[in-house]
Amino acid sequence: MCGIVGYIGDREAADFLMDGLSKLEYRGYDSAGIAVYHNGAIAIRKKAGRLVNLSNEVKAHPIVGTAGIGHTRWATHGGPSDVNAHPHTDEKGNFAIVHNGIIENYMEIKEHLLAKGYHFKSETDTEVVAHLCADMYDGDFTSTVRRVLAKLQGSYSLVFMCKFEPDKIICSKKDNPLIVGLGNGENYIASDIPAILNYTRKTYIMNDGEIAIVQKDKVWVIDFDGRPISKKIFEVNWDAEAAEKGGFEHFMLKEIYEQPKVIKDTMSCRIASDGEQIQFEELNWTPEDVKSIGKIMIVACGTAYHAGLLAKYFIEKLARIPVEVDIASEYRYRDPLTDSKTLCIVISQSGETIDTLAALKEAKRRGARSLAITNVVGSSVSREADQVVYTWAGPEIAVASTKAYTTQLVALLLLALYMGRLNGHLTADREAQVIRDLQRVPDQCRNIFDHAGDIKELAAKIKEKEDIFFIGRSMDYGLAMEGALKLKEISYIHAEAYAGGELKHGTLALIISGVPVIALATQQDVEEKMISNIKEVKARDAYVIGVVQEGDTEVRKTIDSVITIPRSDNFVLPIMTVIPLQLLAYYTAVVRGNDVDKPRNLAKSVTVE
Numbered sequence: 001m002c003g004i005v006g007y008i009g010d011r012e013a014a015d016f017l018m019d020g021l022s023k024l025e026y027r028g029y030d031s032a033g034i035a036v037y038h039n040g041a042i043a044i045r046k047k048a049g050r051l052v053n054l055s056n057e058v059k060a061h062p063i064v065g066t067a068g069i070g071h072t073r074w075a076t077h078g079g080p081s082d083v084n085a086h087p088h089t090d091e092k093g094n095f096a097i098v099h100n101g102i103i104e105n106y107m108e109i110k111e112h113l114l115a116k117g118y119h120f121k122s123e124t125d126t127e128v129v130a131h132l133c134a135d136m137y138d139g140d141f142t143s144t145v146r147r148v149l150a151k152l153q154g155s156y157s158l159v160f161m162c163k164f165e166p167d168k169i170i171c172s173k174k175d176n177p178l179i180v181g182l183g184n185g186e187n188y189i190a191s192d193i194p195a196i197l198n199y200t201r202k203t204y205i206m207n208d209g210e211i212a213i214v215q216k217d218k219v220w221v222i223d224f225d226g227r228p229i230s231k232k233i234f235e236v237n238w239d240a241e242a243a244e245k246g247g248f249e250h251f252m253l254k255e256i257y258e259q260p261k262v263i264k265d266t267m268s269c270r271i272a273s274d275g276e277q278i279q280f281e282e283l284n285w286t287p288e289d290v291k292s293i294g295k296i297m298i299v300a301c302g303t304a305y306h307a308g309l310l311a312k313y314f315i316e317k318l319a320r321i322p323v324e325v326d327i328a329s330e331y332r333y334r335d336p337l338t339d340s341k342t343l344c345i346v347i348s349q350s351g352e353t354i355d356t357l358a359a360l361k362e363a364k365r366r367g368a369r370s371l372a373i374t375n376v377v378g379s380s381v382s383r384e385a386d387q388v389v390y391t392w393a394g395p396e397i398a399v400a401s402t403k404a405y406t407t408q409l410v411a412l413l414l415l416a417l418y419m420g421r422l423n424g425h426l427t428a429d430r431e432a433q434v435i436r437d438l439q440r441v442p443d444q445c446r447n448i449f450d451h452a453g454d455i456k457e458l459a460a461k462i463k464e465k466e467d468i469f470f471i472g473r474s475m476d477y478g479l480a481m482e483g484a485l486k487l488k489e490i491s492y493i494h495a496e497a498y499a500g501g502e503l504k505h506g507t508l509a510l511i512i513s514g515v516p517v518i519a520l521a522t523q524q525d526v527e528e529k530m531i532s533n534i535k536e537v538k539a540r541d542a543y544v545i546g547v548v549q550e551g552d553t554e555v556r557k558t559i560d561s562v563i564t565i566p567r568s569d570n571f572v573l574p575i576m577t578v579i580p581l582q583l584l585a586y587y588t589a590v591v592r593g594n595d596v597d598k599p600r601n602l603a604k605s606v607t608v609e
Contacts, residue, residue, distance in 0.1 A: 001099045002028040003072040004178070005168050005195050006159050009186025011218045014058055020195035021072045025051050026244065027192065027395055028074035036068035037166040041114035042096045046085040067166055069159050071098035072096065074395050075377030078123025088127040091119060096161040099126040099177045102392065104154035106271045106320040129158065141165040144214055146224055149211070155243065155265060157191055168345040172211045175261060180204040180212050182233065183450035187214050192194050193236055193243040200237040250596045252398035254584050259403050260442035263575065265392035266407040267438060272413050276432035278418040283387055289421040294341030297368065299359040303401040303485065304347040307408040309478035310574050313447055318571070320425040328355040330499045332362040340367040349396065349404040351379020360384050362574035363443035375404050375412050389415065398597045400490050402582050405482065409575050413438070415463055429468035437569040440578060444566040448551070448579050455580055458545060458561055459587035462516045470497040472520035473530050475574050480520050483581035490599045513541040520547045520566055521555045522573045534558045547577060
C-alpha cells in the first residue's frame, strides 16, 4: 500500500504533488519522492522518512515544471532509504516510474537486463520497469508502455513519464486502485480520491487492463492492444474524511475489505510458476536446513500470538516439527529450553513490539536461529532476526488488527508447506492441493462480504449483552481466541474463548439463559465433538451462533443462527473463518456507538513492556 499522484497542466506540478502526497501519507510513510519535467529533463527529489523530509528537500532545491508524478512509500522490496524511494528511472533518466504493488517476475526481468549490461541502484522491483522501458523503447511512448506491461506479472498501479514526450503521462493498473481526475486545462492521477478532492470531483475509475494517456487538455483510455475504451465519468460526492477511507465509514472496515487483495499479494510471489510448489527466495533453505531444526518456538503478542497458535497446527501437521507457542512477555522470564537446534519465529505486525523484540534477543542469546514474520520492512524485529518473511498487508491504520492477521496466517501456512516439502513429510500432491485451495481464497472472501448484512443483523442481537463466549476445537480454538479479542477490544463487551472440550471443566457455570455462544465448527475431523459441546450450552438455554462450512447440515440442527464459510481445505479455512468474526466485532462496536478505529486504552504499536 503506497500513495501515487500525478499532474499535467499549466500550474507548478510540485505544488500539487506535495499537496496530494500529504493526503495519502497514511498509505505509506517510510519514504517519498517526486519527478517533474524540468528544462528538457526529468528532475527527481526523494527522501527516506516522513513526507516532511521530502518537503524540506523540495524547498531547499525547488524544481519548476508543469508535469510530474509523486509517490509515498510503504516499503516492500528493499528497506526505507533515499535510493529505494520512488520515483525510479533508467540509467539515462529518460523514463521515470512510480509503482504500487508487487512485480512478481521482477527477478527474471532483472537478470535478463543485467545480462544486457544494465546497472541497478536500488533493491526494488520497480526499478526493473524503468530499465525495461529504456530497453524496449521503440520511439513511441504509448507503444513502449503497452509492450512493457505485457511483460509484467503481479499486481500494480504504474505511472510513467518519458523525457521524449513530456506532454503526456501514462498510467495503468492491475489489482491496485488508480483514478484519473479530470480538470479544465489540467488533469490528475492518484491512487486514492483524497489526493484530488481539492481540485476536481470528476474522475475516471481505472479498471484492470486499461491504459490511460493523460495530457493537460485530453485523457483517452485504451486496452493493452491499443483499442479505445469508452469511460464514464464518476462524480465523487464523498467528503474528505470519507474519501480517505475509500468511502468506508471506518478504516477498520476498509481494511477488512482489503483482505482479498493483501492475501493475494502475500502469497502470489511465493507460489512457483507451476502453481504447485511454495518457494521462499528470501529464505532459500535446503532440506538439511529444515531437518536440523529440533523444535520451533513461536513468540508473539496479542493477535500475532493467535496467529502463532494456528501456525503450531500448520507446522506440526504438515512438517511434523514440534512447535511451542509463547506469549512474548512470558517467554524470557521462564528460563526457556532454547538452544542451537531451535528455530525461533517471532511474529509482529509493526516489527516494533517491545516484548517480542526482547524475546527475540533472548532466543538469539541462547543460540537459536531466528526468523521474523512482520509487515514493516526495516523494522527493529526485521533487523534483529537472522531472516525475515514479510507480509504484504500494507499500512494498517485501525488499532484492531484485521488484514495483518490474515496475511500472517497466509505466510505461516506457506512456511509450513515449504518446510514439509523440504524435510520430506509432505507429498507434492498434498502441497499442490493446499495451494490450489489457497489461491481460491481471495474470491471466496468476497463471497463472505456478500453476506455482511446477515452478520450486521446478528450484531444487533448481541449488542446489549454483557458476556459472550466463543468455543472451538482444533484450529477453530485459536480462531475463537482471535474472535473474542476482536469483540472485546472494540465493542467493550466481555468476551472469552474456550476449547470446546473445556466447557464442562468450569465454564458451564457461566452459561445461562440467553447468553450468546459463538460456536466455530468448520473443522470436520472434530465436528461430532463440537456438536456435543454445542448441545451442552444449548441445554443451558444459550443463544448459539454457529460458524460452519457451506453445505453443513449436522451442526445447523443444533444452533439458533448460522454464519457460513465457503468450503475449503482444513488448513485454508482459518484464513476465511476469521473474517465474519471481524465483521461481527465491527458491526457490534458500531451499533454500540464506539470509536471503532481508536478503541479506548489501546495503541497500534506497543513499544513499552
